[in-house]
Amino acid sequence: MSQIEQRVTRSGPGCLVQVLWFIFVGFWASQIWLVLAWFLNLTIIGLPIGMWMLNRIPQVALLREPAQLTTVVHSPDGRITLRQTELPQHSFLLRALYFLLIGWWFSLVWLEVAWIFCATILLFPFGIAMFASAPKVVSLRRT
DSSP states (O other), X not given: OOOEEEEEEOOOOOHHHHHHHIIIIXXXXXXXXXXXXXXXXTSTTTHHHHHHHHHTHHHHHHOOOOOOEEEEEEOSSSOOEEEEEEOOOOOHHHHHHHIIIIIHHHHHHHHHHHHHHXXXXXXXXXXXXXXXXXXXXXXXXXX
C-alpha cells in the first residue's frame, strides 16, 4: 500500500523576531511597499514589478520566507522515498484571469484591512495571517 504525504518547508527567523520586526519596521515599511506596488500596477510598464512586490508583502511585513519546495514521502513497497519539488502552482491563464477580474482590486482592500488590523492589539493575529496570505489573494499564488 502506498502513502503520499506532502509537507511544505519554510525557513526564516522565529516568531519573536518576526513580531519585533513587524512592530519596529514591518508596520510602516509594508504600507510604503504596498502603496508603491499599487502605483506601479497602475502603469503597464510597472505592472510586473508591482506584482512581484505584492507577492513579497509577507517578506516585507513579517520577514516570512515563501515556501519554495514540497517534500513528498512515498512508500510504495515498504521502502521510503523522499523527493523535493517546486510547489505546484495554478495555471498561468487561471492566475492572470483571477488577477484581472478580482485580485487587482481585492488585494488592495485585503492588505489595507490587514494593516489596520495590525494597528490594534486585539486583531493583530488576524492582520498577520492576512499579510501572510497576500500572494494567494493577489494572484492565487501558492506559498
